[in-house]
Amino acid sequence: MNISFVSYEVDPFAKVGGLADVAGTLPKYIKKYTDQLNIIMPFHKVAEKNIKSKGYLLEKVAENLYPFSHSFKYSFSVFKSFLPDTDIPVYLIKNEELFSTDDVYEYPHKEHQTTYFSDAVISFIKNYLPETNLLHLNDWQTALIPVYLKTNYRDDDVLSKIATVFTIHNLGYQGIFPPDILSIAGLPGYLYNIDALEFFGQINFLKGGILFSDIINTVSKTYAEEIQTEEYGYKLDGVLKVRNNDLYGIINGVDYEKINPETDKNIPYNFSKENLENKYKNKLSLQKELGLPENKNIPVISFIGRIVEQKGIDLIADILDYLTLLDVQVIILGTGEERFEKQLKEFQNKYNNRLSINIRFDIKLAQLIYAGSDMFLMPSRYEPCGLGQMYSMRYGTIPIVRYTGGLADTVKEFNCEKNIGNGFGFYNYHSSDLLVAILKALNIYYRKPECWKNVVLNAMNSNFSWDKSAEEYIHLYKRALAKKV
Numbered sequence: 322m323n324i325s326f327v328s329y330e331v332d333p334f335a336k337v338g339g340l341a342d343v344a345g346t347l348p349k350y351i352k353k354y355t356d357q358l359n360i361i362m363p364f365h366k367v368a369e370k371n372i373k374s375k376g377y378l379l380e381k382v383a384e385n386l387y388p389f390s391h392s393f394k395y396s397f398s399v400f401k402s403f404l405p406d407t408d409i410p411v412y413l414i415k416n417e418e419l420f421s422t423d424d425v426y427e428y429p430h431k432e433h434q435t436t437y438f439s440d441a442v443i444s445f446i447k448n449y450l451p452e453t454n455l456l457h458l459n460d461w462q463t464a465l466i467p468v469y470l471k472t473n474y475r476d477d478d479v480l481s482k483i484a485t486v487f488t489i490h491n492l493g494y495q496g497i498f499p500p501d502i503l504s505i506a507g508l509p510g511y512l513y514n515i516d517a518l519e520f521f522g523q524i525n526f527l528k529g530g531i532l533f534s535d536i537i538n539t540v541s542k543t544y545a546e547e548i549q550t551e552e553y554g555y556k557l558d559g560v561l562k563v564r565n566n567d568l569y570g571i572i573n574g575v576d577y578e579k580i581n582p583e584t585d586k587n588i589p590y591n592f593s594k595e596n597l598e599n600k601y602k603n604k605l606s607l608q609k610e611l612g613l614p615e616n617k618n619i620p621v622i623s624f625i626g627r628i629v630e631q632k633g634i635d636l637i638a639d640i641l642d643y644l645t646l647l648d649v650q651v652i653i654l655g656t657g658e659e660r661f662e663k664q665l666k667e668f669q670n671k672y673n674n675r676l677s678i679n680i681r682f683d684i685k686l687a688q689l690i691y692a693g694s695d696m697f698l699m700p701s702r703y704e705p706c707g708l709g710q711m712y713s714m715r716y717g718t719i720p721i722v723r724y725t726g727g728l729a730d731t732v733k734e735f736n737c738e739k740n741i742g743n744g745f746g747f748y749n750y751h752s753s754d755l756l757v758a759i760l761k762a763l764n765i766y767y768r769k770p771e772c773w774k775n776v777v778l779n780a781m782n783s784n785f786s787w788d789k790s791a792e793e794y795i796h797l798y799k800r801a802l803a804k805k806v
């Protein structure tokens with residue numbers, strides 16, 4: 322198998338959320354099953370900064386290339402780096418006009434940027450990587466690649482042989498734009514059709530990915546089922562049902578080398594199951610760093626994530642007045658929608674010694690929060706997989722989740738008598754249900770310390786390695802390739 326993995330975010334080059342973690346880790350695990358594997362991403366400004374500051378190798382491998390169909394006649398060049406500590410090449414596609422913003426998703430005309438990138442990837446493959454026989458695509462930004470392949474390039478001797486696997490990391494982001502994007506992208510006008518890319522008078526990129534890829538998957542089994550219902554389908558449930566025979570769910574894993582309390586360089590005290598005292602030293606460091614009273618007995622309840630509706634921020638905001646009545650400390654780290662950021666900042670002034678609101682992106686602080694907290698909130702409205710709950714468990718921090726999508730597949734309700742389970746949760750999307758789930762955890766934390774220790778150990782013993790999921794991806798690749806013969 323000769324695979325190119327295409328993603329808009331790849332950790333540690335450019336990260337906004339969980340997509341970067343997956344794109345920066347999964348390739349390491351599928352590598353052993355493949356002949357050739359590389360990653361292709363845009364050369365965002367932030368990637369350039371990270372490569373320079375971290376001293377990664379960078380060389381130009383191609384210049385003056387052009388996309389074949391796109392109406393923008395800018396040329397692009399391609400740079401090569403490597404996924405750190407591996408021999409996996411990362412190809413970065415550079416164009417000054419389109420990748421000029423500081424952050425990954427800042428460019429105002431994303432439809433121009435993503436279509437240009439998609440067609441440029443194809444042109445680069447045809448010219449420099451013609452042995453490629455499978456493209457693993459991720460999210461709406463890359464969803465038109467299979468559309469180009471099955472329309473404009475269906476008779477091309479190299480490109481027509483390429484199979485596609487398309488992973489949906491989040492159905493909530495679809496890439497919906499006015500119909501004139503088809504002519505800008507150089508795609509045929511007949512795609513403006515209900516059986517193709519048309520979507521309520523617009524063009525929907527994700528719909529293109531769903532209909533034109535050989536195989537589709539999402540990042541947990543439960544979410545793969547949920548998105549075929551009206552409640553979670555974001556108006557694409559019907560389209561997903563049409564592709565039901567080719568739709569799979571594969572749970573994400575955790576990079577056990579990077580997300581490891583025994584070796585993590587971002588935390589002051591490394592620890593393991595055998596040495597949990599150090600976890601509580603991290604708790605004191607965390608409290609100190611955020612200006613909260615330093616006390617290792619007070620339960621610290623945290624949230625890290627994008628501050629958007631998906632993550633259940635409204636439920637957290639609803640209960641903060643009640644939660645702060647209790648002897649707890651609450652820490653929030655994230656960035657996102659302004660209305661939520663503003664609302665959270667207002668709470669900060671009310672409850673200074675119980676609450677720490679941090680509106681920023683800060684990887685080092687995130688690791689200290691995973692390590693130094695007792696409980697980790699993920700009351701998501703929907704959650705394709707979720708990584709925070711798995712990271713927190715690695716550090717003995719107990720997830721409190723809404724049982725939906727990947728959260729339902731990775732968190733099991735703790736039962737103190739039987740000593741089974743690794744977290745706590747609730748089902749209905751109601752703030753009172755979230756509050757009750759937190760109270761269940763606090764009850765055990767305060768009144769049954771032996772049980773609390775057990776749930777901490779159960780969480781740390783949970784297995785979220787990528788090995789099994791990587792094997793499942795290989796099966797999907799084989800299925801996709803079988804469609805080409």
Ligand SMILES: Nc1ncnc2c1ncn2[C@@H]1O[C@H](COP(=O)(O)OP(=O)(O)O[C@H]2O[C@H](CO)[C@@H](O)[C@H](O)[C@H]2O)[C@@H](O)[C@H]1O
Nearest residue numbers: 338339340490626655681682683684687705706707708709
């Ligand atoms: N302010 C901040 N500072 C530092 N770090 C921060 C941060 N905000 C977020 N992060 C980090 O970003 C990652 C978020 O990952 P998630 O999987 O939880 O969410 P996301 O919704 O972005 O991903 C989508 O894609 C992934 C990958 O498939 C799915 O797991 C998920 O369900 C889906 O919504 C974690 O590594 C977290 O620590």
